[in-house]
Amino acid sequence: MKLYLVQHADAVPKDTDPNRPLSEKGHRDAAKMAAFLLKADVQVDEVVHSGKTRAEQTANVLSKSVWRGNAAIKLPGLGPNDSTDHLIHSAETAGGDLMAVGHLPFMAKMVARCLTGAENGVNVAFEPGAVVCLERTEDGWVLAWMQRPGMLSEA
Amino acid sequence: MRLLLVRHGKAEFGPEDADRNLSPRGRADVEAVAEHLKTQKISVARVIHSTLSRARETAEILAASLAPGVHLEELQGIEPWGNVKAFAKLAETWGEDTIVCGHEPFMGEAVSYLMTGNAHAGLVEVKTGTVMALARNPYGEGWQMRWMFTPRIVRGPKREED
Numbered sequence: 001m002k003l004y005l006v007q008h009a010d011a012v013p014k015d016t017d018p019n020r021p022l023s024e025k026g027h028r029d030a031a032k033m034a035a036f037l038l039k040a041d042v043q044v045d046e047v048v049h050s051g052k053t054r055a056e057q058t059a060n061v062l063s064k065s066v067w068r069g070n071a072a073i074k075l076p077g078l079g080p081n082d083s084t085d086h087l088i089h090s091a092e093t094a095g096g097d098l099m100a101v102g103h104l105p106f107m108a109k110m111v112a113r114c115l116t117g118a119e120n121g122v123n124v125a126f127e128p129g130a131v132v133c134l135e136r137t138e139d140g141w142v143l144a145w146m147q148r149p150g151m152l153s154e155a
Numbered sequence: 156m157r158l159l160l161v162r163h164g165k166a167e168f169g170p171e172d173a174d175r176n177l178s179p180r181g182r183a184d185v186e187a188v189a190e191h192l193k194t195q196k197i198s199v200a201r202v203i204h205s206t207l208s209r210a211r212e213t214a215e216i217l218a219a220s221l222a223p224g225v226h227l228e229e230l231q232g233i234e235p236w237g238n239v240k241a242f243a244k245l246a247e248t249w250g251e252d253t254i255v256c257g258h259e260p261f262m263g264e265a266v267s268y269l270m271t272g273n274a275h276a277g278l279v280e281v282k283t284g285t286v287m288a289l290a291r292n293p294y295g296e297g298w299q300m301r302w303m304f305t306p307r308i309v310r311g312p313k314r315e316e317d
Contacts, residue, residue: 041312116271140277144303
């Protein structure tokens with residue numbers, strides 16, 4: 001079972017648009033990541049997002065590659081400062097592969113908690129649009145790979 | 156300084172463990188990873204490998220793409236059951252971006268130790284040909300994971316010829 005933890009791609013500042021949709025760079029980065037996931041043959045059973053515009057937009061771009069283009073689903077408890085309890089529970093009972101698109105610091109805490117049991121137990125370098133793939137093994141969650149859009153060439 | 160820890164590609168079976176070479180699939184995997192890193196303009200100043208053939212071969216393939224002309228360095232103590240703490244101490248003295256080609260369980264334990272101080276934290280699954288990039292943690296002690304690849308992620312699904 002795999003859990004893909006994603007930080008939403010780059011968004012416009014609050015004073016440009018209070019809803020903070022993806023910026024041009026954010027759209028570009030999300031598309032690059034979607035192309036990478038398609039090439040890597042990543043498929044999931046569900047894509048969820050926090051409900052914020054920038055997370056929903058990112059989730060829907062990635063969903064085109066990894067979830068047959070289904071519209072990503074809003075999941076409560078994915079806000080920037082929410083407790084990680086809810087997503088941990090969802091991931092462990094999902095019975096399939098799950099992609100969750102949200103925010104910092106939530107996603108960084110989630111990675112650390114899955115890998116070490118403590119939300120500050122380890123540090124991975126998130127950036128907007130980054131994807132971290134965790135895999136559930138007999139010994140718990142392990143880091144399988146992580147990729148940042150800054151490293152990918154244009155599709 | 157960036158530390159790129161690599162597990163050797165898939166190797167042939169053989170009577171003498173230290174002399175086992177990469178299999179055709181192992182070479183293709185490492186070549187794909189090298190190509191992928193090159194397209195991302197990753198380069199390194201030093202390329203280090205263990206005393207075992209399969210790690211040296213892996214280092215040769217990566218060096219050809221990412222550090223052409225660089226002198227490969229053999230390092231003792233990073234064999235499968237090498238000393239992770241001694242290696243961590245050594246790596247902390249390095250100032251240049253460096254590739255280290257080695258083995259499991261050493262590489263997984265090294266990453267766990269560098270990132271958490273516990274070699275047995277079991278943080279990563281290190282399949283053959285995996286590359287893990289670490290840098291000093293900007294927010295505290297130890298090291299931070301920057302990115303990580305497997306050959307499978309770079310090459311896509313398994314193909315007939317594999």
